[in-house]
Amino acid sequence: MAKRSYPLSRVYGLLEPGPVLLLTTSRRGKANVMTMSWHTMIDFEPPLVGCVVSGNDFSFAALKATRQCVLNIPTVEWSAMVVGCGNVTGRSVDKFKKFGITPVPAALVEAPLIDECYANLECRVVDTRLVNRYNFFVLEVVKAHLDPACKQPRTLHHQGWGNFMVAGETIKLPSRMR
């Protein structure tokens, strides 16, 4: 996809609706990707994101050791990739090969961007105080990439056990909230 740099001040608007993400890491030259949707914005700018990566996940050790990752936002067209990455572990499978995922080098971190995702957020881990208790990491988004052609991304929103809500229409309301 043809992407452009996206302002960090607007990143919250991509994550706040709660889409399923693909989180990429890279450690010792080996990249991995996992499906993740336990995340929240914590601050606008610089954009801080809190997320849970389970200690059972292969990505946990890479994230903890390298303190870098990319949050990639897929749309419904790539649901086979999303579900596949959630069903298998990177311990035994190269998910990029298995699911035909195209890695693209990031600008500021070792973890790759996923080309098929309409948005990619390069992140550094900035706070690990709640990792031991909850597997909760605080990330700072340091660079964002977006496909400007994707105006109404049909993101996936996990409801549990194979059920996913697909993003519907966007409406405009008289809100003064940022």
Place this chain on the structure above:
Amino acid sequence: MAKRSYPLSRVYGLLEPGPVLLLTTSRRGKANVMTMSWHTMIDFEPPLVGCVVSGNDFSFAALKATRQCVLNIPTVEWSAMVVGCGNVTGRSVDKFKKFGITPVPAALVEAPLIDECYANLECRVVDTRLVNRYNFFVLEVVKAHLDPACKQPRTLHHQGWGNFMVAGETIKLPSRMR
């Protein structure tokens, strides 16, 4: 609305898709409600939820002092209530009166349930370690109520500056993730 008790083990499926919430508190007999969508699941059972309530919000002091709240999930029919509660402060306005919100006593906490919302989650604050730095509270959901007639809730998902994505269709994918 006619609601039933909802299993705590299934609460994550209501919050994980990322809906806008109405957070109610009550302090010294005075209830308040605020619009909030910076939240994430942290654990399945007991259900733990992390959320950001800004120090500028009137609800912040009540949440910190009482360590209790209710997370109410509105649908698009109640968007005027959602936007109204986000645009004004409880310091000077009784939002229940102003926006015609119906408070219902909760079972285990002082904060009221919002009758108009299809789901209500009674919560206690269980961790305040990240409050000073990020206004980030960890809540435990101690009781859940749901309107079983609401099968496909058209929840709101905030994209910033008055733009809200409305929940679309639910699809079933061959996922083995809980």
